[in-house]
Amino acid sequence: MKNSNVSHNHTSESTLKSSRINQWDPENETFWVTEGKRHANRNLTISVIALFLAFAVWQIWSVVAVNLNSVGFNFTNSELFTLAALPGLVGATFRIFFTFMPGIVGGKNWTVISTGALLIPSIGIGFAVQNPETPFVTMAILAALCGIGGGNFSSSMANISPFFPKKLKGTANGLNAGLGNLGVSAVQFITPIALGFGFIGAMTGGSQTLDEGKTVWIQNAAFIWVIPIILITLIALWGMDNLPGTKQSFKEQSIIFKNKHTWIMTWLYTMCFGSFIGYSAAFPLLINSEFSHVDGAVGLAFLGPLLGAGIRPVGGWLSDKVKSGSLVTFWDIVVMIGATVGVVYFLNAQNFTGFLIMFLILFLTTGIANGSTFRMVPFIFPEKQSPPVLGFIAAIAAYGAFLIPKVFGWSIDSTGTANLALYIFIIYYVISLFITWFWYSRKNAEIKC
Template sequence: MKAGVERTGSTVRQGRIGADWDPENEHFWEVEGKRHASRNLWISIPALFLAFAVWQIWSVIAVKLNDVGFSFTQTELFTLAAIPGLSGATCRLFFTFMPGLVGGKNWTVISTAALLLPAVGIGVAIQNPETSFMTMALMAALCGIGGGNFSSSMANIHFFFPRRAKGTANGLNAGLGNLGVSAVQFITPIAIGAGMVTGIAGASQQLPTGGEVWIQNAAYVWVIPIVIVTIAAFFGMDNLPNAKQSISEQAMIFKNKHTWIMTWLYTMCFGSFIGYSAAFPLLIKSEFPEVNAVGLAFLGPLVGASFRPVGGWISDKLGGAMVTFWDTLIMILATIGVVFFLNTHHFIGFLTMFILLFFTTGIANGSTFRMIPFIFEAKQAAPVLGFTGAIAAFGAFLIPKLFGWSISQTGSANVALYIFLGYYGLSLLICWYYYARKNAEVKC
């Protein structure tokens, strides 16, 4: 018998998991499935956390570039913050199908290790103020690898859990993973203010105020964690034998209209979450230059990511469609509040309403992902989770670009916010009609 293969009864096992994997079987789940699923989930979470951190590095770096000798325009800075969103969303379109093709464990190892490319590349490029915008744009594009990892991670973890626990599991994986966005905005200012790796990472940079920073640390600080988690994924995760699917099998989702409806709804919440996360630090600096509060920008992504698991958990109890519907209504009211306090130039009100907006994106992120396993059968649900995440990730590009365009053309972010309000209004109607009303086509 080949090494690494064992036979238990009539079941052939490759490693820890056999072809009899069936989380819907309660006895199997309690005796064996739950511990394997939990182990894979708790390795997947830090891998996704690091992916989001690398993906959103530029939301913080872009704010600091001109302070250390670069001379980029406001539009170029918003573009650098937006490019990872474009490349990340594009990567997701392909990464969605990779767990089904090569195995969830295998792809987690490969895609997590690939985060070293932007982490090391940015650390080198950012130390020279003569580095061109195009080179910086390339480094920003490489960060899209982190964005792409979300779709493959969610498609992988989905298969490990029974339907009754998918909302909570997906919420934990995505929600705790999303905390990487907040972490990068919180940790980066600390990391660049300390020469923690000056012996190998280069010299410090001088600020106009006379201070000293090591801006390369913004990227280098993630290198060792990436290596550790890659090793953990290699030894601790599993490929599910019954989760393999060809491209043609997975592509069947595009014939189902609910794939496109749920993509619209998930873009409404996750697209907003990741787009606002990328733009928030620059937006604060642009709209309230007199308030030294860019360091508070991490609060929005922190709240949004923290409440994503709550959205999944509540939806497991109350139903994803109703939670999404009422949450979207609050989302609309919060956006109106942002516009009001922006126009009255009241920073505390603006910050409070934006944090409420982040809260609603987090709840809806969890509730919409809970809806998908109830709308689609198991084999379709995994690629749908990945595809909806792929399209929604374009929000990380479009929202910063819209804010940048609105500010450059009108001197205010109002026009962009009005566009978002229109989108949320349509999303409310779509959710109500297809899923939330009394005689809805699908009750979920």
């Protein structure tokens, strides 16, 4: 395939149309080797970084909420968990709409727009947290705007998948999703360190003093992402490409809603990804609520999402090895139930080490099932239905980022502990185990996958 098969329409530097591919055929091996691979890998690399930052902004409140009352705010436990949960609610809703945006305005164009939009909550939060008189409603609006980062996942996956041939889609999507998910862990690891960087805070406002007398610059939690967001937005503007022929008709895709397995897989993916993103949002607050007496405990919260995101590709790989995503999912849920029971036990015993170990195992199981359930979908649905199904179940599962922190907050406010919330999650997992066994993994299952 000659280079003429990929043309670039250079226009004004002030527009989003700096590059345009007019022809794309990744299934053609000659085209892929001579032209396609180079463009696809460049777009994937930029997409991964953009998605990493999107997840980081999405989960800013999981760390910021922990420190608010220590610097002069006076929010209730329920209000703090609400601030950590709102980005999940809005992000999940945005995913439903963002899925179709690359087809409407172009994948590169939407990446530029949606990544640049992350500046709104990042800058807004940086200023709002410096004033303890900032009302809860303002904080809630800023938390909701962080949902832009959550919505970016669906548009990013919809954009990147068409760049690669079928034999490489799994690897490309896995890298995009898995490395992007690491932004959740990064924000929880980097933020506590950044709060102590006075030279950053000095440029944007004054310091605050925590209850224990330590000086921090809480605005850094948001402001540290501003420059990276600006840089990757500009890099996406000049380095990414729009692909032709990627428009999606909602009418054509709406057939998935008539298939009962769409709703079954929505339940199962919510079980794993919903748990992963929900626990990621709630983990720091939960540790702070239940083990505030343990020095440095909250600083270990990043380990959960780090393990959950890092193990995700293993779930898909293991499913390929045993040739059954449902079998991996089934036994993974068994471990998930055991780990949740362990969390309850060590929580009641006020044993932080045991609590942390059990919760890390729980995070690992969510990550493995994220990979194994995604592997099940192409074996359950026809080829044309698989992409919209993946987008839809990912959107609904993201509501876990809202529901789980809210349930934890409700449980603690109502009973004084997180036990009731954990019992509810165990029931959900037991039902998920039965669903997996009955429809997909037993000997005479309706669909063996």
